[in-house]
Amino acid sequence: MSSGNPSERFVEAAGLKIEVMSGGSGRPVLVMHHDIGNQGWIPFYEELARDFTVFVPSHPGYGKSARPDWARNVRDIAIVYQSILGALGLERTAVVGLGFGGWIAAEIALGCPHRFDRIVLVGSAGMQPASGEIFDQFIVNTIDYLRTGFANPDDLEKTYGANIDAARLEAWELAREMTTRIAWKPYMFDQAMPYLAATIAAPVMLVHGREDRIVPLGCSERYASLIPGAKLKVIDGAGHFIEAERPTELAASVKAFVAGGR
Amino acid sequence: MHLMYFTEQPMSVYPEEEGRKLGYTALIFSNRYFDPVAASRLYQERLDEYRLAEECGFDGIMLNEHHNAPFCMQAKCNIFASILAAMTRRVKIVLLGNPLPISENPVRLAEELAMIDLISQGRLVSGFVRGGGTESLATNANPAYNRERFEEAHDLIIKTWTVPGPFRWEGNHYQLRVVNPWAVPLQKPHPRIWIPGVSSRETIIWAAEHRYPYLILNASIEDCKNIWKLYDESAERAGYTAGPEQRGYLIRCHVAESEEKALQNAREFMWMQGEFTGILDPVWAAPSGYLGPWARKFLSETHGGVYQKKPAPTFERQLRAMSIIAGTPKQAVEKLRILLEETRPSILAFWANDGKVNHEDSKTCIRLLGEEVLPAVREIGDRLGLKSPFEANTPVSLAATPASELRPRAESAAV
Numbered sequence A: 001m002s003s004g005n006p007s008e009r010f011v012e013a014a015g016l017k018i019e020v021m022s023g024g025s026g027r028p029v030l031v032m033h034h035d036i037g038n039q040g041w042i043p044f045y046e047e048l049a050r051d052f053t054v055f056v057p058s059h060p061g062y063g064k065s066a067r068p069d070w071a072r073n074v075r076d077i078a079i080v081y082q083s084i085l086g087a088l089g090l091e092r093t094a095v096v097g098l099g100f101g102g103w104i105a106a107e108i109a110l111g112c113p114h115r116f117d118r119i120v121l122v123g124s125a126g127m128q129p130a131s132g133e134i135f136d137q138f139i140v141n142t143i144d145y146l147r148t149g150f151a152n153p154d155d156l157e158k159t160y161g162a163n164i165d166a167a168r169l170e171a172w173e174l175a176r177e178m179t180t181r182i183a184w185k186p187y188m189f190d191q192a193m194p195y196l197a198a199t200i201a202a203p204v205m206l207v208h209g210r211e212d213r214i215v216p217l218g219c220s221e222r223y224a225s226l227i228p229g230a231k232l233k234v235i236d237g238a239g240h241f242i243e244a245e246r247p248t249e250l251a252a253s254v255k256a257f258v259a260g261g262r
Numbered sequence B: 001m002h003l004m005y006f007t008e009q010p011m012s013v014y015p016e017e018e019g020r021k022l023g024y025t026a027l028i029f030s031n032r033y034f035d036p037v038a039a040s041r042l043y044q045e046r047l048d049e050y051r052l053a054e055e056c057g058f059d060g061i062m063l064n065e066h067h068n069a070p071f072c073m074q075a076k077c078n079i080f081a082s083i084l085a086a087m088t089r090r091v092k093i094v095l096l097g098n099p100l101p102i103s104e105n106p107v108r109l110a111e112e113l114a115m116i117d118l119i120s121q122g123r124l125v126s127g128f129v130r131g132g133g134t135e136s137l138a139t140n141a142n143p144a145y146n147r148e149r150f151e152e153a154h155d156l157i158i159k160t161w162t163v164p165g166p167f168r169w170e171g172n173h174y175q176l177r178v179v180n181p182w183a184v185p186l187q188k189p190h191p192r193i194w195i196p197g198v199s200s201r202e203t204i205i206w207a208a209e210h211r212y213p214y215l216i217l218n219a220s221i222e223d224c225k226n227i228w229k230l231y232d233e234s235a236e237r238a239g240y241t242a243g244p245e246q247r248g249y250l251i252r253c254h255v256a257e258s259e260e261k262a263l264q265n266a267r268e269f270m271w272m273q274g275e276f277t278g279i280l281d282p283v284w285a286a287p288s289g290y291l292g293p294w295a296r297k298f299l300s301e302t303h304g305g306v307y308q309k310k311p312a313p314t315f316e317r318q319l320r321a322m323s324i325i326a327g328t329p330k331q332a333v334e335k336l337r338i339l340l341e342e343t344r345p346s347i348l349a350f351w352a353n354d355g356k357v358n359h360e361d362s363k364t365c366i367r368l369l370g371e372e373v374l375p376a377v378r379e380i381g382d383r384l385g386l387k388s389p390f391e392a393n394t395p396v397s398l399a400a401t402p403a404s405e406l407r408p409r410a411e412s413a414a415v
Helices: A042-051 A075-087 A100-111 A140-150 A156-158 A166-183 A193-199 A215-227 A247-257 B016-022 B035-053 B077-087 B104-121 B133-141 B143-162 B201-209 B221-238 B259-270 B295-302 B315-320 B329-343 B359-384
Strands: A007-013 A014-022 A030-033 A053-055 A093-098 A114-124 A206-207 A231-235 B002-006 B060-065 B092-098 B123-131 B169-172 B175-179 B194-197 B214-217 B249-254 B324-327 B348-349
Touching: A007 A075, A007 B169, A014 A042, A014 A075, A030 A100, A030 B324, A042 A053, A042 A247, A053 B315, A075 A100, A075 A166, A093 A100, A093 A247, A093 B016, A100 A114, A100 B295, A114 A193, A114 A247, A114 B077, A140 A156, A140 A166, A166 B143, A166 B295, A166 B324, A206 A215, A206 A247, A206 B016, A206 B348, A247 B060, B002 B035, B002 B092, B002 B214, B002 B359, B016 B035, B035 B077, B035 B359, B077 B169, B092 B104, B092 B194, B104 B123, B104 B143, B123 B143, B123 B259, B133 B143, B133 B315, B143 B169, B143 B175, B194 B201, B214 B221, B221 B329, B249 B259, B249 B329, B259 B315, B259 B324, B315 B324, B329 B359, B348 B359
Parallel strands: A030 A053, A030 A093, A093 A114, A114 A206, A206 A231, B002 B060, B002 B348, B060 B092, B092 B123, B194 B214, B214 B249, B249 B324, B249 B348
Antiparallel strands: A007 A014, A014 A053, B169 B175
């Protein structure tokens, strides 16, 4: 049994029922999940929950959160998040954005500069890399996409088991469908991001796996070069799913950064 | 009956072994294997064959389009339609069809189709399709909005053809400041619209609700019966009784002077390694969101790598199931008789030549079809009362049907 005592509840935002998982105690940390949806109360959350109250909403249209049929882009989702955070009473919080979730976190920060006091973007999408492309999940199946996201492909099985159950596959499919609806084109970035990133006011730490084959390191490098004072931490040997590959190490970095260290 | 000639326009000279090695012959199968010299020759041969098909008595030439694959050299059916509009005199030019969701400007499409109708002096049949998943990927049209875009583009095209401009269109997926193309179709209220498909339940119901003939692409007799049952029930709910004039069928049918020769050439229907759209990653055929929520479980298995596509039935099995017909004209007529009796379509498309069937054999096949098969099929059709939409003079759509001919509309079917 986990000590974070995670619980699930629903809040209402922009007319949508939104699923929120939370656990732990202390100052709040919001975690923004990947484009495959939230994968339950994972060890990374448990690590964070030792020091923080961890909030993990399922993005609108993902998991058990209702789908906004009208949403066409990530910015629409970020705006719904303002209501979600309001409903959770998170007027000011630290945030950890994972991959695609990092893009949404960045968009929230652009829309409401005072919402976050610390921002950690892990292998974050949303920024077009100076060279290369973000790996296109829509050309391959979900399993191959996930495998590509681990530095060591065997970690896929270690994380999800040898036989992935039907319910998880269906949740991944629902997630993939929602990602199609809002991030099809341009794929996984916003052309305005390089011009707007500089307006992010809170301290930012970018974390990137050196072996990330989904989001090129160039995305984080570009964020780091554009956001004043941003710090970039590259983790050798890690891929895109760092929270699954290095939960303790990533949580330690987040703790140090949120506590004010650099 | 309305009898049409069709070929996929295969780019037969591609290195099969490369496809086998890679495990796919579509979407990302490199166009380094495209041979422009051969392609230019093949286009000329197809034009010759279409000319011959008209001479030999076909009522229509059916065209289609696909992208990024050697199985179909037509990337835009309106191009060949334009050529046929000027080159032929009598045949209907049947587009099955333009994939509406991949169009960024349906008004441009309406304009092109109007020009084809005008140049051909009213011989256009304008079919519309959703396009396969591969088409969405090849043209980067969001598959999650495929059906919404299909329906909106259709509504916009019909309005463009039937309501004098200028008007403004502020839709969900299409916004146009000024809709006022100078050219509108010759045929009134608009060219006939036929809808081809294989199995999408939503599309069958949609076609029936619009009173558009539905053309089944090479399904088994049993599947056809199920599709017609669904179509007929949807038609009844929409207030009319459907008949053969709403039924179309595409059959792979190759004839030659000897059975042996016919069988040898008909094996070419298997040339794309058993799959008539080539070998695809199942992910490309059905991207997420392309099908309705009913398909989510199936897609979760496809995208989860659990679902394994069954290999295509063998040539011999397809012959037995009559999804491929091959033989002398006499032998072919016997099979076609069964097909017509069992499924009662008034529109029959002959997918006659495919793969590496050479130009001479293709022409022989067209000639034999024209001389021996078409007259016999027409006789059977007459006996069975299979009147085409032209012969029966049916309204082009439900909207164009006089209210006095319709019964009150019932509740729409749940999909």
